[in-house]
Amino acid sequence: MSYPIDKKLVIAVSSSALFDLCESNSVFEEHGPKAYKQFQEDNLDQPLGKGVVFPFIKRFLNINSHFPEQEPVEVVLLSRNSAATGKRVFRSIQAHGLDITRAAFVEGKSPFEYVPAFNASLFLSANEKDVHNAISAGFPAGVVLPGRSVNDDGGEELRIAFDFDGVIADDEAEVVFKEGGLSVFQAYEVVNSHIPHKPGLLADLFKKLSFLQHLEDEEIEKNRHYKRLIRTAIVTARNAPSHERVITTLESWGVSANETFFLGGMSKDRILSRFKPHMFFDDQRTHLESGAGDIPMVHIPFGVANTVI
Numbered sequence: 001m002s003y004p005i006d007k008k009l010v011i012a013v014s015s016s017a018l019f020d021l022c023e024s025n026s027v028f029e030e031h032g033p034k035a036y037k038q039f040q041e042d043n044l045d046q047p048l049g050k051g052v053v054f055p056f057i058k059r060f061l062n063i064n065s066h067f068p069e070q071e072p073v074e075v076v077l078l079s080r081n082s083a084a085t086g087k088r089v090f091r092s093i094q095a096h097g098l099d100i101t102r103a104a105f106v107e108g109k110s111p112f113e114y115v116p117a118f119n120a121s122l123f124l125s126a127n128e129k130d131v132h133n134a135i136s137a138g139f140p141a142g143v144v145l146p147g148r149s150v151n152d153d154g155g156e157e158l159r160i161a162f163d164f165d166g167v168i169a170d171d172e173a174e175v176v177f178k179e180g181g182l183s184v185f186q187a188y189e190v191v192n193s194h195i196p197h198k199p200g201l202l203a204d205l206f207k208k209l210s211f212l213q214h215l216e217d218e219e220i221e222k223n224r225h226y227k228r229l230i231r232t233a234i235v236t237a238r239n240a241p242s243h244e245r246v247i248t249t250l251e252s253w254g255v256s257a258n259e260t261f262f263l264g265g266m267s268k269d270r271i272l273s274r275f276k277p278h279m280f281f282d283d284q285r286t287h288l289e290s291g292a293g294d295i296p297m298v299h300i301p302f303g304v305a306n307t308v309i
Contacts, residue, residue, distance in 0.1 A: 002069070002070060002071035003070055003071060003072055005074060005102075005118065005119050006119050007072075008071070008072055008073060008074045008119065009072060009073045009074075009121055009205070009208040009209070009211075009212065010073070010074045010075070010076060010118055010119050010120045010121060011057070011060060011073075011074075011075050011076070011120060011121065011122045011123075011124065011205075012075075012076045012077075012078045012114075012115055012118055012120035012122065012123040012124070013053060013057060013075060013076070013077060013078070013123075013124045013125070014077075014078055014079060014080070014111070014123075014124065014125035014126060014127060014130070015048075015077060015079045015080075015081060015086070015089045016051070016125065016126040016127060016144075017051055017052060017053045017124045017125055017126045017144040018051050018053055018054060018057060018077070018093075019048035019049060019050065019051045019054070019089065019092055020048060020049035020050065020051050021048065021051070024036065024039065024040065024048075027039045033108075036085065037082075037084065037085050040085045040087070040088045041087075041088075043088060044087060044088050044091060045091065046088075047091070047092040047095035047096060048088065048089065048092040050096070051126075051144075052126075052144050052145070052146070052147045052296050053124055053144055053279070053296060054096075055278050055296070056158070056160075056278040056279045056296060057075055057098065058096075058098065059156065059157070059158040059229075059278060060073060060075065060158060061073065061075055061098060061099050061100075062156055062158075062229070063158070063212065063229055063230070064099065066219070066229060067215060067219075070215070072212060072215065073212070074102070075098070075099075075100045076100070076102045076103065076104070076118045076120060077089065077090075077093070077100055077102070077103035077104070078103070078104050078106075078111035078112075078114055078115070078118075078123065078125075079103065079104065079105050079106070079111060080106060080107070080108055080109065080110070080111060080127070080130075081105050081107070082105055082107040082108075083105045083107075086103065086105045090103070102118065104117075104118075110127075110129065110130045110133050111130065112130050112131075112133045112134035112137065112139060112141065113137070115134055115139040115140075115141070116139060120139075120140070121140060121202075121204045121205040121208055122140050122141070122142065122202065122205050123139060123140065123141040123142070124141070124142055124144050124298065125141065125142075125143065125144065126143070126144045126146075127143075128143050128301075131143045131301065132301060135201065135300075135301060135302055140201040140202055140204065140205060141201070141300075142202075142281060142298035142299060142300045143298065143299040143300075143301060144296070144297075144298055145288060145297040145298065145299060147290075147293060147295075147296060147297065156227075156229055157227075157228070157229060157230075157231055158229055158230050158231070158278055159231045159232075159233070159275060159276060159277045159278050160209065160230070160231075160232050160233070160277055160278065160279050160280075160281075161232070161233040161234075161235050161272060161275055161277035161279070161280040161281070162202065162206060162232070162233070162234050162235070162257075162280075162281050162282075163234075163235060163236060163237075163268075163281060163282040163283060163284070163287065163300075164234050164236040164238065164246055165197075165200075165236065165238075165283070166200060166283030166284070166300065166302055166303045166304075167200050167201065167202050167281050167282060167283050167300050167302075168199075168200050168202055168203055168206050168234070168249075169197035169198065169199065169200045169203070169246075169249055170197055170198040170199065170200050170303070171200070171283070171302065171303030171304050172197060172198065173185060173188070173189060173197070173242075173245075174283075174303060174304050175303075175304045176188045176189075178304050185242065186241060186242050189238075189241070189242035189244075189245050190241050190242065190244075192245060193241075193244040193245045193248060194248060195245070195248070196245075196248055196249040196251075196252035196253070197245065197249045199253075200302070201300060201302050202281060202300065203253070206232070206255060207253060207255055209230060209232055210232075210254075210255035210256070212230055213228075213230050213232075216228050216229065216230065231258050231259075232257045232258050232259075233257055233258060233259040233260070233261065233271075233275050233277065234246070234257045234259075234260045234261065235261045235263065235268050235271050235272065235275075235280070236260075236261065236262060236263065237263055237264070237265055237266075237268075237287075238262050238263075238264070239262045239263065239264030239265075240262065243262045246260070246262075259275070267289075268280075268282070268287050268289075269289055269290055269295075272290065272295050273290070273295070276294075276295070277295060277296075278296060279296050279297075279298055280295055280296065280297055280298065281298045281300055282297070282298075282299065282300065283299070283300045283301070283302050283303060283306065285299050
């Protein structure tokens with residue numbers, strides 16, 4: 001029996017993140033909502049192109065095909081469209097073979113308030129205002145940065161990379177760094193190395209991904225030929241000796257990443273270009289850079305790193 005939605009790992013996504021709506025948005029901006037509605041009706045059977053998060057969502061949903069009894073994951077569409085103008089979005093979902101059946105169409109309003117209603121551990125949107133509204137309300141959300149949709153042919157592995165401070169954990173350490181500099185930060189983290197950090201906005205997402213990996217562990221026990229689907233990485237600017245508190249925090253939650261990188265200020269793209277995540281989450285926009293432009297990036301505008309002085 002499949003899990004009820006309150007037991008699933010749910011990701012909410014906007015249509016602007018899932019699909020390429022550049023042409024549609026241009027019609028809306030230049031000619032208004034009436035012309036926008038007519039444009040969508042005229043192109044109802046023309047599937048929308050893939051957006052930045054499409055490969056991530058496609059592989060995320062594929063997890064259910066390997067656990068058909070539990071169906072442990074779900075994607076919900078949260079859209080500013082009306083139900084009428086959203087018809088093309090749902091037809092595009094069907095045309096691309098995505099198993100998305102639940103949605104909220106709020107006709108021009110910000111849909112962020114429905115994040116907890118659907119038990120979502122993450123809301124992905126290209127609309128910065130919607131994301132800021134969600135985070136202000138205490139909901140986990142991220143801004144999908146502009147980029148190209150990477151060719152996603154071949155393989156089923158889902159690779160997800162996270163920054164640590166201000167993303168998986170709270171921004172306590174970043175506050176210390178901002179106020180006192182590197183030496184004060186290092187000393188503070190060493191003294192508190194035995195005390196776990198409090199959870200950040202994406203802690204629930206990270207923990208539930210770890211639970212899914214436990215399901216994979218069980219599958220490997222039954223089938224030694226099973227190939228893992230989920231691969232996670234933490235890519236942080238920390239290095240020794242401040243690294244230990246990261247490990248303490250994860251151990252206290254009973255979770256871990258498949259790969260952990262303590263870079264000591266190195267460019268994160270040096271690692272990301274090798275790991276090739278389908279999504280990378282960071283709270284500092286200056287770290288969201290890819291030399292080749294082929295890494296989907298999500299900005300988590302949370303905490304002191306995003307405070308304007």
